[in-house]
Amino acid sequence: MIRPVDALAPKVLFKGQDYALENPVNRKFEKRLALLNAGSISVISGAVMTAIARSYTSSWKHASWFGLGAALITMMFAGPRFLYKAGIRAYRNEKEMDVFTREKEVQKKLLSDVNDAIDNNKNDLASKLENYSKTKLKEDD
Numbered sequence: 001m002i003r004p005v006d007a008l009a010p011k012v013l014f015k016g017q018d019y020a021l022e023n024p025v026n027r028k029f030e031k032r033l034a035l036l037n038a039g040s041i042s043v044i045s046g047a048v049m050t051a052i053a054r055s056y057t058s059s060w061k062h063a064s065w066f067g068l069g070a071a072l073i074t075m076m077f078a079g080p081r082f083l084y085k086a087g088i089r090a091y092r093n094e095k096e097m098d099v100f101t102r103e104k105e106v107q108k109k110l111l112s113d114v115n116d117a118i119d120n121n122k123n124d125l126a127s128k129l130e131n132y133s134k135t136k137l138k139e140d141d
Helices: 027-053 061-120 125-140
Strands: none
Touching: 027 061, 061 125
16 A cells, blocks of 8 residues: 655665765764763863772862862873874774675676676677686685
8 A cells, every 4th residue: 555655654764875885984983982081081080080099189179189280180191192103003993894894795796797798698608608707716715
């Protein structure tokens, strides 16, 4: 039964592109993860400094200022380092995935060409076997 489209009908998404071989590396996510890691290390260092400073100061308020200072200094030094390493790692992973996706596209094209050549009856059996063996050698490498 065909129903008319209204506000309660689910939205149909038609996409004309194939996103199966798209690069999955997300630089924004890598940057956020690096900042989260640097922030967690700075919070831990601030907590440790607060605990140490509490034994030397008269109140938790004064000790917390020392802990906050330690956390800011740790974030100031650890943040750029983590961001730099995350950027390098994301770039390397992007390049690896680009090579992987291009290899898969070439392999898909090669296999479809070989399949078309095999299905085509103009070629004799020897050339079909040669194409098949070349394809198998490429897959094994």
